[in-house]
Amino acid sequence: MERPLIFAANWKMNHGPEEARAFAQKFLALTSAVEGRSLWFFPPAVSIAALSETLGNRPDVSVGAQNVHWEPKGAFTGAISIPMVMEVGARLTLVGHSERRHLFGETDEQAARKTRAALNAGITPLVCVGETLAERDGGRTEQVIVRQLGPIFQALQPGDWAKVLLAYEPVWAIGTGKNATPDDAAQIHELIRLELGRREVVQRVPILYGGSVNSGNVAFLLSRPQIDGVLVGGASLDPAGWAELIEQGSRSKVRPSGGYDIIAG
Numbered sequence: 001m002e003r004p005l006i007f008a009a010n011w012k013m014n015h016g017p018e019e020a021r022a023f024a025q026k027f028l029a030l031t032s033a034v035e036g037r038s039l040w041f042f043p044p045a046v047s048i049a050a051l052s053e054t055l056g057n058r059p060d061v062s063v064g065a066q067n068v069h070w071e072p073k074g075a076f077t078g079a080i081s082i083p084m085v086m087e088v089g090a091r092l093t094l095v096g097h098s099e100r101r102h103l104f105g106e107t108d109e110q111a112a113r114k115t116r117a118a119l120n121a122g123i124t125p126l127v128c129v130g131e132t133l134a135e136r137d138g139g140r141t142e143q144v145i146v147r148q149l150g151p152i153f154q155a156l157q158p159g160d161w162a163k164v165l166l167a168y169e170p171v172w173a174i175g176t177g178k179n180a181t182p183d184d185a186a187q188i189h190e191l192i193r194l195e196l197g198r199r200e201v202v203q204r205v206p207i208l209y210g211g212s213v214n215s216g217n218v219a220f221l222l223s224r225p226q227i228d229g230v231l232v233g234g235a236s237l238d239p240a241g242w243a244e245l246i247e248q249g250s251r252s253k254v255r256p257s258g259g260y261d262i263i264a265g
């Protein structure tokens with residue numbers, strides 16, 4: 001089966017509920033559902049309900065959380081649990097985004113616990129990995145990616161991977177305007193696929209690229225068969241710009257068979 005084509009918007013700490021509603025209304029008028037293409041939004045947690053309500057029942061569109069705790073409830077001030085985000089409409093969650101790792105000290109082990117908890121609760125995890133500039137310059141990119149994936153391989157059974165997605169996001173490319181070349185990105189995607197293969201994990205795990213993707217470079221990136229979609233921050237914040245990026249990216253390849261079946265809902 002063909003892997004899907006996924007456009008995922010990470011709004012980071014932008015767009016409260018009112019802005020999210022206004023975004024959704026404009027965005028729905030600018031795009032229509034296309035078979036084999038999934039459009040995902042990761043708004044701030046407080047906007048999940050507003051966004052999923054306004055986006056309504058478009059079968060190609062889903063909303064997710066940017067971060068969750070692995071425990072379902074308890075004394076974790078400031079944290080939000082998976083059942084809570086599911087209750088307000090989230091069907092996916094980012095795990096281990098580089099800003100969580102580098103600004104908030106999230107570890108590889110915590111990312112693995114979140115991935116396990118997401119699967120247990122029935123929500124689809126999109127797990128992010130990627131090296132810093134120092135790690136890249138030091139020739140340690142592969143080592144870092146393999147290290148980040150290690151606890152996740154330990155926490156999951158091979159069959160679990162049918163419900164997991166990965167995103168390769170080089171930290172030096174996030175929000176910097178410097179994106180990896182399609183060749184660089186494809187090479188790391190291949191490395192990740194090799195690691196999956198070594199553990200007999202299904203080859204269908206979609207792998208997204210993220211890091212300064214915009215409407216000018218998206219088609220080049222997605223022209224590589226190794227890249228199954230894009231995870232986009234800055235260029236997803238404006239409805240017209242995001243719709244244009246999706247349009248440009250979709251020109252390069254819309255996979256003929258089926259979108260991605262996320263596990264919740």
Ligand code: PEP
Pocket residue numbers: 010012169173174175176177210211212213231232233234235
């Ligand atoms: C991201 O937040 O995951 C990201 C890739 O950001 P940007 O597109 O702004 O580099």
